Amino acid sequence: MSARTPVIAGNWKMHKTTTEAHRYVNELVELIRGVEGVEVVLCPPYTSLPEVTALAAGSGMRVAAQNMHFEESGAFTGEISAAMLVDIGVSDVILGHSERRQYFAESDDDLARKVPAALAAGIRPILCVGESDEEREAGQTEEKLERQVTRDLEAVSGEQAAGIIVAYEPIWAIGTGKTATPAIAGDACGFIRETLAGMFGRETAEAVRILYGGSVKPNNIGELMAEEHIDGALVGGACLDPGDFSQIVRFG
Numbered sequence: 234m235s236a237r238t239p240v241i242a243g244n245w246k247m248h249k250t251t252t253e254a255h256r257y258v259n260e261l262v263e264l265i266r267g268v269e270g271v272e273v274v275l276c277p278p279y280t281s282l283p284e285v286t287a288l289a290a291g292s293g294m295r296v297a298a299q300n301m302h303f304e305e306s307g308a309f310t311g312e313i314s315a316a317m318l319v320d321i322g323v324s325d326v327i328l329g330h331s332e333r334r335q336y337f338a339e340s341d342d343d344l345a346r347k348v349p350a351a352l353a354a355g356i357r358p359i360l361c362v363g364e365s366d367e368e369r370e371a372g373q374t375e376e377k378l379e380r381q382v383t384r385d386l387e388a389v390s391g392e393q394a395a396g397i398i399v400a401y402e403p404i405w406a407i408g409t410g411k412t413a414t415p416a417i418a419g420d421a422c423g424f425i426r427e428t429l430a431g432m433f434g435r436e437t438a439e440a441v442r443i444l445y446g447g448s449v450k451p452n453n454i455g456e457l458m459a460e461e462h463i464d465g466a467l468v469g470g471a472c473l474d475p476g477d478f479s480q481i482v483r484f485g
């Protein structure tokens with residue numbers, strides 16, 4: 234067991250109205266009352282962030298946005314800045330989720346600006362990286378992970394790096410029900426830690442929490458958490474039900 238505190242984050246994606254969010258958080262708070270030693274992060278859509286931060290206050294849960302722009306303000310219709318998130322009590326932000334990269338053309342150049350912008354505003358980035366099916370088949374998994382980690386974190390200082398969370402999310406496992414085996418996920422997370430050690434030094438790399446994401450469910454979280462380099466999970470589909478998510482928070 235490492236000294237790193239586990240993190241379980243629930244990425245709601247484009248699900249739940251604010252009314253539904255209200256009911257969900259109240260239920261979840263009851264279901265995980267008394268659970269200790271794990272950081273829980275709720276990642277609702279922008280519209281529910283004020284409600285969720287208010288309801289989660291005092292529960293110990295953190296609240297993340299699912300994206301943000303790298304500029305502080307300006308003529309960027311439809312975008313949200315770090316300062317706007319801080320102002321409503323948001324503590325974390327998911328950056329570089331594969332759906333943002335795939336459907337919204339988010340690039341490593343964008344991420345190399347978003348990560349430092351979040352850190353400068355005092356928001357903790359949860360940076361997502363991961364390979365596609367084709368890349369894994371072609372033996373390019375490590376190359377892809379190394380490229381994403383190196384480029385997306387290029388403007389981050391050694392001091393800042395320890396506070397970042399990295400989520401390994403193989404694209405072929407997201408929303409497909411095809412979870413990576415614990416060994417595959419553990420190896421990839423270990424490789425990400427080696428990459429971080431090369432960039433920021435061993436001590437910093439050992440402090441970074443690395444999560445696995447991709448079809449995490451109550452019945453597979455236990456074996457994933459047993460892997461040395463997996464420090465938690467970024468959960469999509471299975472976080473939408475408070476009962477399932479509370480089981481994942483308890484590691485199954």
Ligand code: PGA
Nearest residue numbers: 407408447448468469470
């Ligand atoms: P999933 O999504 O758990 O539904 O596979 C994970 C994610 O996209 O973060």
